[in-house]
Amino acid sequence: MESRGSVPVRPLPYEGVWRFTAPAVDASVPRARHAVRDLLVRQAVPADEDLVQMVLLIVSELVTNAVRHAAVLSPEVGVEVAVGADRLKVSVEDGHPYRPKPLERDQSRAGGRGLLLVQEISREAGGACDVEHTAGGGKVVWAELPLTSPTAPLSAP
Incomplete structure (x- = not known):
């Protein structure tokens, strides 16, 4: 339990870390997105609908990248959602050692800008995005x- 000065701080009801794994296949992308949305609703995470949509887009992009680029060495991907008092972190882990780099904004390419999109969404929301080796x-x-409205829980759809 954390403390601030001499007063211990109890975690808020929605705080915690949740992790699940999924096979590195295309069907895991919508499943991961739905699982994260269900988690946010079930835990009553105080996120407005704009933040929820950003998080779901990030989950989709990161799981898609893992499925497309890492499945050959990583038959499973791990998805983790960590919710703190004022922050929400989504992580996707795979077993492939390649460290992706965001591609430039090349309008002639049909794809390949998922990590760039995740970085831009994170930055615009006042957050961060990175890649780390395991x-x-x-x-x-x-x-x-950052959680945008810490007093209003997400309502069920």
Whole structure:
């Protein structure tokens, strides 16, 4: 339990870390997105609909990247959602050692700008995005965003 000065701080009811794995296949993209949305609703995370849509787009992009580019060395991807008092972090882990780099805004390409999109969404929301290597030789790509309305819980659709 954290403390601020001499007063211990209890976690808020929606705070916690949740992790699930999924096979590195295309069908896992919408499943991961729905699982994250269900989690946010179930935990009553105080996120407005704009933030929820940003998080779901980030989940879609990161899981898609893992499925497309890492499946050959990583038959599963891990998705983690960490919710703090004022921040929400989404991470996608795979077992492939390649560290992706965001592509430039090349309008002639039909795809390949997912990480750039995640970085821009994160930055515009006042958050951050990065890629880190794991101890097992893979990587974790994460995005962290501030919670925008800490007093209003997300309502069920």
